[in-house]
Amino acid sequence: DAMVIQNPRYQVTQFGKPVTLSCSQTLNHNVMYWYQQKSSQAPKLLFHYYDKDFNNEADTPDNFQSRRPNTSFCFLDIRSPGLGDAAMYLCATSPPLGRYTEAFFGQGTRLTVV
């Protein structure tokens, strides 16, 4: 049973047209993450929530925003997608990360910008 679900799996958007990616979880985890992964590169953390506390990575472009209306859902908003934003976007959840916890990933949303 999928525990972290990302929708859609594939998203095509126009250059400059706002787009929203969604993630839901059934694990009731405190922490939710958004990663961007470009071809042959490491997943790059964009931001994460610890409950309602939002943590933005210093090098995440302002073009990227996130919302977490409740424990189960988290959204990634790209206000004006550029060609360089085409990537796989991964959502993950975890309890507070420590030695005996792990992050659970969704299958990702592949974003194409045309």
Add this chain to the structure above:
Amino acid sequence: AQRVTQPEKLLSVFKGAPVELKCNYSYSGSPELFWYVQYSRQRLQLLLRHISRESIKGFTADLNKGETSFHLKKPFAQEEDSAMYYCALSGGWSGNTPLVFGKGTRLSVIA
């Protein structure tokens, strides 16, 4: 700053041969180290964590603080081990330090 380095993008071995996927890290405190794996068309998932000192699917990894390494090893590779492997690090007990990943190594096991 946290950093994870996986020097090999691709590693090809024959079935039955030993495998070693390299991982080096930099972190100022006491990190927690993990290996995540992604099989074809599947989601990223945890393979093993250093604190458990466990063997999963025949894989083991030992944390060497002196060399700041966490290499993944398996004595006899199987075809089903072919996948993308990511070494990852988190800051540990604070609970609010997310995972940082290496660039990954694609393991290809040749029959």
